[in-house]
Amino acid sequence: MVHTCPPVSEIPTPTSKPDDEAPLRYPETLGKVIEIRSTPTSGLGIFALHSVPPNTLLLSETPLLILLDSGTRIDPLPGMVKSLSPARKKAYLSLYSYRYKPHESIYRSILYSNGFGVGKTATGVFETASRFNHSCVPNARFGWDEERGRMVYVSKRKIERGEEITVNYGMSKTGLKRYYGFECGCERCRGEDAGADAEVESASGSQSESEHENEDEEKAEPELDIGVVLSDALAALEVNDRKDD
Numbered sequence: 580m581v582h583t584c585p586p587v588s589e590i591p592t593p594t595s596k597p598d599d600e601a602p603l604r605y606p607e608t609l610g611k612v613i614e615i616r617s618t619p620t621s622g623l624g625i626f627a628l629h630s631v632p633p634n635t636l637l638l639s640e641t642p643l644l645i646l647l648d649s650g651t652r653i654d655p656l657p658g659m660v661k662s663l664s665p666a667r668k669k670a671y672l673s674l675y676s677y678r679y680k681p682h683e684s685i686y687r688s689i690l691y692s693n694g695f696g697v698g699k700t701a702t703g704v705f706e707t708a709s710r711f712n713h714s715c716v717p718n719a720r721f722g723w724d725e726e727r728g729r730m731v732y733v734s735k736r737k738i739e740r741g742e743e744i745t746v747n748y749g750m751s752k753t754g755l756k757r758y759y760g761f762e763c764g765c766e767r768c769r770g771e772d773a774g775a776d777a778e779v780e781s782a783s784g785s786q787s788e789s790e791h792e793n794e795d796e797e798k799a800e801p802e803l804d805i806g807v808v809l810s811d812a813l814a815a816l817e818v819n820d821r822k823d824d
Contacts, residue, residue, distance in 0.1 A: 604640045621712045624743045631738040638732040642703030643738040656686045670706045714745035714765040
């Protein structure tokens with residue numbers, strides 16, 4: 580089960596628009612708190628634009644699409660992707676794709692390479708959040724806000740300016756290599772953090788290797804007090820916007 584947050588009525592929501600026009604990120608932190616850029620070994624990643632204290636909102640984002648595990652024999656995913664707006668379709672198809680099974684379609688391999696669990700039987704793919712790379716000792720964690728239909732990412736510790744922001748996919752080194760096609764190069768896996776306990780998350784809803792065999796991919800993290808995080812983030816961003824003015 581993926582974390583479900585209690586409703587927090589005092590948090591404002593964006594002006595209602597058609598789905599393809601509504602902002603994916605709210606509040607907007609891309610370009611203010613985080614940025615996307617290339618990494619030396621892991622393709623694109625997400626980095627801190629400035630020093631970030633612990634428990635700071637990094638990203639709050641709605642999915643490009645959500646796929647329900649309906650058990651139907653006909654795969655609905657290709658049609659879902661094709662029905663997206665041109666911009667969102669382009670965003671989906673630009674995401675990393677690793678084909679664990681040779682017969683997988685590009686639509687499925689993107690889903691499996693980037694999907695986050697957004698419920699018991701649903702997977703979401705995100706334009707920005709899918710750029711978070713894995714670390715066994717991550718500096719961020721995340722949870723699904725059911726009330727607003729958003730995945731929320733929060734710093735676990737102080738993150739320095741220019742530091743890459745990572746999350747834990749909840750898989751072993753063997754699983755990461757098998758299903759994602761990469762070897763983890765974090766400090767723990769390099770032997771620089773050998774004394775610490777492993778942080779492969781055991782929270783319900785986190786991804787496991789057996790789940791990939793069943794084509795039920797999820798990534799999840801421990802529960803967050805998302806209402807408080809969003810309240811604090813909105814207040815902080817409003818202060819920064821006034822300073823910029």
